[in-house]
Amino acid sequence: MEKTNEIREYCRLLKLGSISERIDQIINDARQQSPGYLEFTATLLSAEVRHRQKRDQEKRKTAACLPLSFDLDNYDFTFNSGLDKSQLNQLRELHWLEQNFNILLMGPSGMGKTYVAAGLCHDAVLSGYRAYFKPMDEIISILRMKDVTRKAAADYRRLLKAQLIVIDDIMSVPVSKNEAVAFFNFFNHVYERTSFIITTNKSPKEWVEVLNDEVLTTALLDRILYRCEIINLNGDNSYRMKNRKTIFDVTTD
DSSP, rough: HHHHHHHHHHHHHHTTTHHHHHHHHHHHHHHHHHHHHHHHHHHHHHHHHHHHHHHHHHHHHHHTTSSSSGGGOOOOSSSSSSSSHHHHHHHHHTHHHHHTOEEEOHHHSSHHHHHHHHHHHHHHHHHOOOEEEHHHHHHHHHHHHTTTHHHHHHHHHHHHTEEEEEEEEETOOOHHHHHHHHHHHHHHTTTTOOOOEESSSSSSHHHHHHOOHHHHHHHHHHHHHEEEEEEOOSSSHHHHHHHHOSSOOOOOO
16 A cells, blocks of 8 residues: 555646546556566556557647537438438548648538538547647637737647637638738638638628628638638538527427
8 A cells, every 4th residue: 555655646746637647547457467577567558658649639629719610420311402422431530631621611601612622620629630620710719819818829829739620601701801801811821731621601702892802802712722622512402501400399280
């Protein structure tokens, strides 16, 4: 018991939390299985590595700020949006992310653009990438406030280091001239080392109207589309409308 407590103290000093928590079980298993020195050492270290990987994954998931629905394992392929199972599976392999490609999800409201984007962001987080999900208006707010508040400054630094950024509903909110320029400068600063997933129900013509600058819009689109897969999601009806909930009991006469 004295040696066990001594090991726990060493673990505390070295910040080896998982080994400290599991030392009794690890020692008990070793007494029953009689592993060699190398195997026992590997067991200790692997327990700590798995613990840290899980903890880091949870931190990345929290930082990503995903919406409530994002699990692509539950994707409803009976809903015809123009994205089939083979295409979605290829996207989930994340080869495009390794190659610094962008994904542009276009289509009317209710086609699942946000759900797919959030799901791919979640897959990226699970694979160890620094990934963040941000609506367009939140990014604009961060850019506007980064020199004013600590939180915005911290959010901005995280975006600069991101490997994947999801911009949901791009061009959905009006922006001022200064905000448009700030957004372009930010995108221009990171696009060569960061992949983007962008969702939009706006045409390029409408982008011009939001940014109120044709030259700026053209330059932005040029950077987005240089290495980009464009996916058009279209269907006969909105998924939300097709699966609309009701407060009334559904009964048959």
